[in-house]
Amino acid sequence: MMRVAWLILRKDLTVEVRSKEIAYTTLFFAVSCVLVFAFALVREGRPPEDGAAGILWISVMFAGNLALGRTFERERQSETLRALLLAPASRPAVYVGKLLGILALLFGAELLLVPLVALLFQAGLLAHPFWLTSILVTGTIGFAAVGTLFAAMLVRARSRDVLLPVLLYPITVPVIIAGVRGTATLLQPELDAGIARFWLALLVTFDVVFVTLALWTFEAVMTD
Amino acid sequence: MPKWFSPAAILCGAMFALSPFVIASAAYESTMGLVQKIFYYHMPSAWVFLIGAVVCGIASVRYLATGDPRHDRTALAAGELVVVFGLLTLVTGPLWARKAWGTFWIWDARTTSSLVSWMIACAYLILRRYGGPGSEKLAAALALFGMANVPFIYISVNYWRTIHPATTVVPRLPFTMGFPLWFCVVTFVLLFIILLKLRVRVEEQRARLDALYLALDERS
Amino acid sequence: MSPAAASTARPGLDFDCVTVDEVSRHFGRRRAVSRVSFVAHGGRIIGLLGPNGAGKSTLLAMLATLLKPSAGVIRYGTLTAADAPPELRGRIGVLGHDLFLYPELTARENLAFFAALYGRRDAGAAADAALAEAGLADRGDDLVSGFSRGMRQRIALERALIHGPRLVLLDEPFTGLDQASTAALVARLKGLRESGAAIVLATHDLDVAEGLLDEAIFLREGRMVESLSRPEDLRSAYHQAMTGGGRS
Numbered sequence: 034m035m036r037v038a039w040l041i042l043r044k045d046l047t048v049e050v051r052s053k054e055i056a057y058t059t060l061f062f063a064v065s066c067v068l069v070f071a072f073a074l075v076r077e078g079r080p081p082e083d084g085a086a087g088i089l090w091i092s093v094m095f096a097g098n099l100a101l102g103r104t105f106e107r108e109r110q111s112e113t114l115r116a117l118l119l120a121p122a123s124r125p126a127v128y129v130g131k132l133l134g135i136l137a138l139l140f141g142a143e144l145l146l147v148p149l150v151a152l153l154f155q156a157g158l159l160a161h162p163f164w165l166t167s168i169l170v171t172g173t174i175g176f177a178a179v180g181t182l183f184a185a186m187l188v189r190a191r192s193r194d195v196l197l198p199v200l201l202y203p204i205t206v207p208v209i210i211a212g213v214r215g216t217a218t219l220l221q222p223e224l225d226a227g228i229a230r231f232w233l234a235l236l237v238t239f240d241v242v243f244v245t246l247a248l249w250t251f252e253a254v255m256t257d
Numbered sequence: 258m259p260k261w262f263s264p265a266a267i268l269c270g271a272m273f274a275l276s277p278f279v280i281a282s283a284a285y286e287s288t289m290g291l292v293q294k295i296f297y298y299h300m301p302s303a304w305v306f307l308i309g310a311v312v313c314g315i316a317s318v319r320y321l322a323t324g325d326p327r328h329d330r331t332a333l334a335a336g337e338l339v340v341v342f343g344l345l346t347l348v349t350g351p352l353w354a355r356k357a358w359g360t361f362w363i364w365d366a367r368t369t370s371s372l373v374s375w376m377i378a379c380a381y382l383i384l385r386r387y388g389g390p391g392s393e394k395l396a397a398a399l400a401l402f403g404m405a406n407v408p409f410i411y412i413s414v415n416y417w418r419t420i421h422p423a424t425t426v427v428p429r430l431p432f433t434m435g436f437p438l439w440f441c442v443v444t445f446v447l448l449f450i451i452l453l454k455l456r457v458r459v460e461e462q463r464a465r466l467d468a469l470y471l472a473l474d475e476r477s
Numbered sequence: 478m479s480p481a482a483a484s485t486a487r488p489g490l491d492f493d494c495v496t497v498d499e500v501s502r503h504f505g506r507r508r509a510v511s512r513v514s515f516v517a518h519g520g521r522i523i524g525l526l527g528p529n530g531a532g533k534s535t536l537l538a539m540l541a542t543l544l545k546p547s548a549g550v551i552r553y554g555t556l557t558a559a560d561a562p563p564e565l566r567g568r569i570g571v572l573g574h575d576l577f578l579y580p581e582l583t584a585r586e587n588l589a590f591f592a593a594l595y596g597r598r599d600a601g602a603a604a605d606a607a608l609a610e611a612g613l614a615d616r617g618d619d620l621v622s623g624f625s626r627g628m629r630q631r632i633a634l635e636r637a638l639i640h641g642p643r644l645v646l647l648d649e650p651f652t653g654l655d656q657a658s659t660a661a662l663v664a665r666l667k668g669l670r671e672s673g674a675a676i677v678l679a680t681h682d683l684d685v686a687e688g689l690l691d692e693a694i695f696l697r698e699g700r701m702v703e704s705l706s707r708p709e710d711l712r713s714a715y716h717q718a719m720t721g722g723g724r725s
Contacts, residue, residue, distance in 0.1 A: 037594065044590050048581040051620075116577035119541060120594045121567035179402065186398060191389030199383055203376040204402050207409035210417055231416065239409055246405055253321045254398045256545070390504055470506045 037122040041130025063096035085156030086216035101184040124252040171236035172212035182247040272444040283437040292356035299349040301445035309339040314404030317397035334456035343375035366415035377403040492554025500549035509535040511699040517675040525679040527696035533679035570642030576633040580622035595640035607635035627658035651682045
């Protein structure tokens with residue numbers, strides 16, 4: 034199973050490295066997002082308190098939405114997703130492969146976004162790197178896990194571009210709450226480890242539950 | 258229609274007709290006065306909203322597991338009712354809140370979780386309507402995810418804010434407030450069952466019609 | 478010829494014939510395929526002929542296990558798709574209308590990816606062999622996006638065959654091909670027939686089909702209106718089938 038997932042991941046990375054289309058557009062969009070927030074919220078050179086956490090996560094989710102749509106749109110041309118489903122590989126392996134690809138992309142975007150947001154909004158995001166990384170990683174996994182399933186299942190649906198955010202955002206509300214509040218805790222002058230730990234635990238639980246659910250339902254949802 | 262349907266419908270209608278009188282006979286709540294009485298419609302709506310969501314979730318899981326269209330029909334009907342009763346809850350709540358707490362909307366655990374769950378239900382209907390053919394299975398997956406999400410939504414929003422009156426309000430109510438409440442709860446649940454049955458029946462007729470069209474096609 | 482069969486020796490999965498038994502498929506009110514029955518034996522080429530919308534693609538999708546029949550059963554040897562493990566899909570090769578190739582990858586990379594996906598341990602060697610078979614060994618390192626339709630078709634066909642399938646399904650494979658490519662494809666299919674695979678081919682190119690098919694099944698509006706063995710003069714048979722002749 035992991036062999037197949039790895040094959041798919043490697044294929045996606047090769048394709049992406051060749052064209053760099055999704056990487057560039059997603060990163061550029063994420064940066065534009067942050068800039069829009071900056072213009073909207075920074076007044077007289079002073080950024081809003083605690084705004085950085087929210088802006089970071091919103092940018093990640095918007096960029097993630099775009100990346101998910103583009104990745105599966107690519108599989109839709111030439112119907113290659115169908116070809117993957119025709120292979121004797123287990124369907125959950127296909128899901129895991131695509132998920133890992135999306136995660137790689139989003140982590141890359143976050144590597145760029147965190148310093149950018151910290152800089153533009155004068156937020157001490159890099160003060161507690163271990164906590165920040167944990168929260169970002171678990172939150173991104175939660176978002177991407179649900180997103181990959183929904184994007185895959187919408188590939189043959191009508192109105193798929195607008196349906197993805199319509200379905201995805203309400204379901205990932207716990208991720209955004211936990212991610213933003215968790216990150217905001219890290220921005221306080223005194224780090225309250227208890228609160229941070231709570232949000233991290235919630236994210237980890239969310240990840241476990243929803244990755245499992247996605248693995249269970251992927252097969253049922255992709256076959257007619 | 259099954260035998261119990263007509264008597265149940267008549268009973269439900271009668272109970273609704275009776276409910277304003279039952280509610281009027283309840284004691285006045287000391288601080289909120291007359292407006293508090295909206296609670297007798299608001300709470301049952303909220304409970305039916307929850308029950309409907311559970312029915313939709315379970316029917317969706319069964320549909321995903323077995324592919325039997327009957328479960329899909331139940332899920333669709335329940336999903337629509339969730340949106341309706343959710344809307345009722347989300348409208349009666351703020352009307353009450355305005356008088357009780359001074360503002361229409363408060364970002365606390367219960368209200369926010371309800372809003373998010375309601376939006377998931379709306380997303381469910383949007384998917385079914387605009388997703389094109391084959392969206393039944395996709396919607397079922399969404400319903401499953403929505404149902405699994407309820408504890409997460411609640412816990413995360415709860416830890417985020419909390420003002421809503423505690424759940425223990427209900428057992429501590431004096432009988433004059435307790436009886437009208439249970440009366441309305443039974444009325445609403447009965448209404449839910451009746452509407453569910455009606456809606457499922459419409460879908461069944463539609464499926465029968467499709468089958469007849471197909472059979473006609475075969476014959477010619 | 479079938480190295481894939483050596484790697485997973487499961488007796489039930491090595492089928493010799495595929496039986497389509499009163500298979501129907503509808504989408505809501507629309508009937509796409511209605512009570513079609515035939516048997517596809519190894520070493521024979523069956524053609525599904527009919528106008529657009531006749532149900533050819535739907536039938537092929539069901540044979541490929543991508544769609545479940547609404548009624549009726551498809552048996553691979555003795556197993557149905559529902560009973561069979563996922564390895565069954567490894568015995569089926571599909572050349573769809575959309576070719577299933579990644580344009581951003583080279584020909585060799587495409588072939589190697591699918592070879593590995595289908596469980597061939599020697600993916601690189603298999604890719605090279607497939608390239609040679611397609612006559613494109615010198616273009617192996619070029620991106621598929623730069624290929625003509627005919628070349629892509631050849632790669633796509635090799636991709637569909639790289640795991641040595643026992644059942645080969647082709648959906649309109651002759652579309653957009655020139656004379657030379659068509660002839661090459663016909664030769665390849667004849668070679669496949671020799672090696673014992675069962676081939677089901679949907680097309681509305683009657684001239685090419687004429688010399689190629691061992692059996693012709695005419696579909697109209699989802700129904701099988703005629704079925705001929707050793708068909709000759711396909712044009713008039715087709716015309717007759719489509720304008721009311723044959724059983725319904």
